[in-house]
Amino acid sequence: MRPFDYYTPESLDKALSLLDQYGGKAKVLAGGTDLLVSIRAGLLHPACLIDVSGLAPLRQVTEDRDWLRIGAGLTHAEVESSVLLQERAPLLVEAVRTIGAPETRNLGTLGGNLASGLPSADTAPPLLALDARVKIVSSNAIRIVPVTDFFRGPRETVLKADEILAEVLIPSGEQAGAGRYLKLGRRKALSLALVGVAVWVEVGPARKTFQDVRIALGAVSPTPIRAKGGEAFFRGKRIGIDVIEEGAQWVSGEARPIDDFRASADYRKEMVGVLARRGIESCLNRLGVAAA
Numbered sequence: 001m002r003p004f005d006y007y008t009p010e011s012l013d014k015a016l017s018l019l020d021q022y023g024g025k026a027k028v029l030a031g032g033t034d035l036l037v038s039i040r041a042g043l044l045h046p047a048c049l050i051d052v053s054g055l056a057p058l059r060q061v062t063e064d065r066d067w068l069r070i071g072a073g074l075t076h077a078e079v080e081s082s083v084l085l086q087e088r089a090p091l092l093v094e095a096v097r098t099i100g101a102p103e104t105r106n107l108g109t110l111g112g113n114l115a116s117g118l119p120s121a122d123t124a125p126p127l128l129a130l131d132a133r134v135k136i137v138s139s140n141a142i143r144i145v146p147v148t149d150f151f152r153g154p155r156e157t158v159l160k161a162d163e164i165l166a167e168v169l170i171p172s173g174e175q176a177g178a179g180r181y182l183k184l185g186r187r188k189a190l191s192l193a194l195v196g197v198a199v200w201v202e203v204g205p206a207r208k209t210f211q212d213v214r215i216a217l218g219a220v221s222p223t224p225i226r227a228k229g230g231e232a233f234f235r236g237k238r239i240g241i242d243v244i245e246e247g248a249q250w251v252s253g254e255a256r257p258i259d260d261f262r263a264s265a266d267y268r269k270e271m272v273g274v275l276a277r278r279g280i281e282s283c284l285n286r287l288g289v290a291a292a
């Protein structure tokens, strides 16, 4: 491991000016559960680490009329134990509970999970399904980016070298639907997702049709994605077991998984359909709606 400078800036402005000063040679350090592994493995050689884990603006959760605002520096354990998030974003809370072990969740952060750009990042599918945005700051600009536009490729996001992911924004307002995150790993716990499926279901006023179904997939394409074709299939359709089965096949068809040492592409594709079906059934169950 090559030596590097290390800073614990006292403010977000100071962190941003350090990023400017190092001109692309610095890395933002949050929990370090991903970054330090890459540095130790010799895959990255930053000249400087800027530790943002103590910055108060990145560690708040608030809600206003339009947005639930979650600081990117919140650890997974903090997301998990936040009463506001349990109430207002249970789909995200369900997903962070599947991440690693308690040690990883005590250190790893929401922002680090997204910024790592891993296709298997467990917080990505729920945030995609919730139509979330991210607030990205640099020393001279603030931009709000939909999570659907955030990921560019494996380990690649829209974040520039001089930027910090500051907040995750989830639309607030009445929760008229129900969500589920289902993850398949090689083990039931302590395992990266082979397939991750987040589902959000809203039903029509007579509770006989699907009004809105949002489905997001992790670990089965170069980036986490929304299954737009499957979503369109469900919209307005009668709530029935045959419809759910057919729609789940549509969703499966949108996955573009790879073969690797953990699972074959065919298996992952098949399991996308299985988890999508189970997710929708489970959401309907939570809404007290029976599929005939």
Ligand SMILES: Cc1cc2nc3c(=O)[nH]c(=O)nc-3n(C[C@H](O)[C@H](O)[C@H](O)COP(=O)(O)OP(=O)(O)OC[C@H]3O[C@@H](n4cnc5c(N)ncnc54)[C@H](O)[C@@H]3O)c2cc1C
Binding pocket: 027, 028, 029, 030, 031, 032, 033, 034, 035, 036, 037, 052, 072, 073, 098, 099, 100, 101, 104, 107, 108, 109, 110, 111, 112, 113, 114, 115, 116, 120, 121, 122, 123, 159, 163, 164, 165, 166, 190, 191, 192, 193
């Ligand atoms: C044993 C183990 C098990 C794991 N299990 C899982 C799992 O089940 N599911 C899963 O999704 N992940 C898992 N991970 C991966 C990792 O723990 C998570 O992705 C974690 O959320 C990363 O967050 P972090 O704060 O540690 O990020 P860091 O390691 O600090 O940073 C990761 C990347 O994000 C950048 N970054 C961090 N914060 C910001 C920010 N605010 N703004 C801009 N850039 C930023 C860093 O520069 C770096 O490039 C596991 C890791 C380990 C070691």
